[in-house]
Amino acid sequence: MEKERLKDIKCFLFDMDGTIYLGNALLPGVADFFKKLRDAGKDYYFVTNNSSKGHIHYAKKLIRMGISAEPRDVVISSDALNYYLQKIRPQAKLYILGTEELKETIRNAGFTIIEDEQTTPDFVIVGFDMSLEYKTLAHSCRLIDKGVPFIATHSDVRCPIENGEFIPDCGAMLALIKSATGKEPVNIMGKPNHYIIDLVREKANYEKDEIAMVGDRLYTDIAFGLNNNILSVLVLTGEATMDDVERTNIRPDIILNNVVEILDYI
Numbered sequence: 677m678e679k680e681r682l683k684d685i686k687c688f689l690f691d692m693d694g695t696i697y698l699g700n701a702l703l704p705g706v707a708d709f710f711k712k713l714r715d716a717g718k719d720y721y722f723v724t725n726n727s728s729k730g731h732i733h734y735a736k737k738l739i740r741m742g743i744s745a746e747p748r749d750v751v752i753s754s755d756a757l758n759y760y761l762q763k764i765r766p767q768a769k770l771y772i773l774g775t776e777e778l779k780e781t782i783r784n785a786g787f788t789i790i791e792d793e794q795t796t797p798d799f800v801i802v803g804f805d806m807s808l809e810y811k812t813l814a815h816s817c818r819l820i821d822k823g824v825p826f827i828a829t830h831s832d833v834r835c836p837i838e839n840g841e842f843i844p845d846c847g848a849m850l851a852l853i854k855s856a857t858g859k860e861p862v863n864i865m866g867k868p869n870h871y872i873i874d875l876v877r878e879k880a881n882y883e884k885d886e887i888a889m890v891g892d893r894l895y896t897d898i899a900f901g902l903n904n905n906i907l908s909v910l911v912l913t914g915e916a917t918m919d920d921v922e923r924t925n926i927r928p929d930i931i932l933n934n935v936v937e938i939l940d941y942i
């Protein structure tokens with residue numbers, strides 16, 4: 677049975693919204709769950725594609741809800757970006773379409789951020805820019821149009837917020853840039869692509885069959901597991917329903933009602 681595979685997992689990657697909390701409310705039993713998981717000798721990271729915020733923001737949010745978390749327990753698509761750039765262009769100069777928090781995460785990794793419009797960067801970075809300014813958007817499009825390659829932190833089109841509402845996410849900005857320039861990003865860092873797995877494996881030295889992805893979205897979390905040959909666990913506390921599972925080809929290895937049920941199998 678697939679659920680037996682949970683026993684061999686040493687490192688769990690947890691999506692956050694819809695998986696361990698909804699908006700600002702922790703799902704039932706989750707605070708204890710992480711304590712028990714740690715007591716059982718399991719390692720875990722909180723993983724998010726949302727590059728608009730930094731590690732401290734997420735750790736504080738988790739702590740506020742009763743989960744003991746440190747900034748280093750949080751893995752963001754922007755970490756995958758830093759990891760990737762350090763491999764391919766450690767001295768990269770970057771023009772960023774993104775929040776101050778994204779800039780800080782990138783700057784802390786040692787990259788140069790271009791703020792003026794005269795210098796040509798090595799890459800334009802497109803993040804989830806909730807502080808989006810037309811001037812930055814226009815300059816980014818002109819750079820991309822002139823041939824500067826661009827990298828996106830993630831491709832989610834909608835970011836869910838309270839009361840079933842949403843705000844347009846990074847993927848929607850990519851559609852705008854594509855419409856204006858005809859160009860696609862040379863790379864997209866977040867789930868469902870592999871960079872976050874590469875980063876976690878380098879951080880902690882796990883084999884792929886020792887890592888599981890747990891999340892509530894089929895086309896990001898579960899696709900991420902399937903694309904990367906790691907165990908994928910769908911929880912039914914967020915976006916995806918059993919009806920959605922029936923309707924798609926993205927088949928999770930394991931389906932659970934909630935994350936707490938993991939404890940029954942480890």
Ligand SMILES: [Mg+2]
Pocket residue numbers: 691692693694695891892893914
């Ligand atoms: Mg989610």
